[in-house]
Amino acid sequence: MKLKTIIGGIVCSYLFAFSAIAQKTKVSVNVSTVEATDTLSIKNEKRNINIPLASEGKNSFGAKVELPAKGFYTIEPVGDVYIEPGQALKVKQTGARTYTFEGKQSQENNILQKLKEAREALLPENKTVSGAPSYALLQQSIGQFQKTIAAYKDRVEKLSTTSDNELFKTLVLGDADAYSRLMLLGFSSYHQLDSTLYAASQKFFNDPKSKQDPNFAAKALRMRVLPLMDGFLNEEDAEIARKAYTDGFNQSDEMLLYNSASYAPLLSSLAFVDLPIDERALKESYQKRFKAIPTKFPNTSFANELMVMQSMQYIISARYANAEAEAYQVVMSLSIPQHGKDRITEFYQQLNKN
Incomplete structure (x- = not known):
């Protein structure tokens, strides 16, 4: 019995080790616009993933990486890619903004390329106002913009059906929904900017x-009000927009938290309507929100992300009162994981460069 137990333990250990090795994913990237002396990495900020891809020769980078789950990861300048742990992915640049993919998830990543093109063509984000649609779309009526949203989501749904990967389709549709809601929120806030x-x-x-x-x-x-003076939505249209971006929104979708760049900013905007910001007491208003986050979001992943999102929003708001340095010091004193503080610092430094 002892011998069987020992043998069984060895077999189990071997299988466990084999499984762990199998989960390593070979990622190879060939980009003509990046020199060998530059660095590339594969990232997912929400999962605290930032893994360097070593140079493998002229314009080529790669590494065997350990990824925690299937989903979207970012490789600049490629953008988002869909990866499943254990499945190798090769990326090759074929044009200024086009890429080909090899590997088991090549079909999904080719679809992602088409989805990027669809978003840029049908519902582009504003180049200067984060979280808002393009200036051209901001001139539309609420009715016209709802049709724009519908056309975009219809295109996403049709493209997603060309894959038989159910998780991929779920993530794509969820991200499109979050992005559409975020654009509706931006449309309401910056109409006719x-x-x-x-x-x-x-x-x-x-x-x-x-x-x-x-x-x-x-x-x-x-300076804050003047660009918007002629474009505020009337109450009826504002309510139509509000219902469109709030109705049916899931504030606890962990899968989208990790896989959609639009989900967390949208959640951060919608989760604190009961704690409005008083610009005459900016610091105190945000401190109330920071204090409320652990209660509102007992899930640590959500709480940490909301602390980061609200910290960034506080810094932006404080900038209009010439108090961004104080705001930065306040958020740096909060109980936020170091990788979250690193994101806030990078954001603050970038803001000061602009």
């Missing part, structure tokens, strides 16, 4: 001299 006046307002906020102006507060308010 004047691009020229908005550019002028950003130039004002990015100029260090502006913050030395004794009338900064008054001018800042004007």
Whole structure:
């Protein structure tokens, strides 16, 4: 019996080790726009994944990586790719923004390329206003924009059916829904935004001299409101938009939290309607939200991500009051995992460069 037990233990250990090895995924990338001296990595911020891909020669990078789950990961400049642990993926650049894929998930990644093209053609995000549709789409009526959303989602659904991978289809459709809701929220917030006046307002906020102006507060308010003066939705249309981006939204979809870039920003915008921001007491308002997050989101993954999202939003809001440095210090003192603080720091530094 002892011998059988020992043999059984050896077999189990061997199988476990084999399984662990099998989960390593070979990722190879050949990109003509990246030099061998540059670095590439495979990332998923929500999962705290940032794995370097070593240079393997001219324009070629690769590594055997351990990934925790099937889903979307990001490789710049390729963008999002779909990977299943244990299944090798090869990526080759064929044009300025086009790639071919080899491996078991090549079909899904080719579909992802078409989905990117569909989004850019039908529902592009604004190049200067994060979380809002393009300036052209912001000029549409709410009825027209709902048709735009419907056309985009219809295209996504048709493309997704060309794959027989059920998880992939679920993620694609979920991400499209989250993105559409985020664009509806942005449409409601920035309807008919004047691009020229908005550019002028950003130039004002990015100029260090502006913050030395004794009338900064008054001018800042004007700069924030002026680009939107002619475009506010009326109450009826605003309610139509609100229902479109809130009705049926799942605030506890962990799969989308990890796999959709649109889900967390949308959740962060919708989860605190009961804790509105008082701009006259900005710090206190956000501190109430930070305190409420663990209760609202007992799931640690959600709580950590919402702390990061709200921290970034606090810094942006504080920027309009010339208080972003204080806001940064406040959020750095919060109980946030280090990789979350690293994301906030990167965001803060990038904001100060603009």
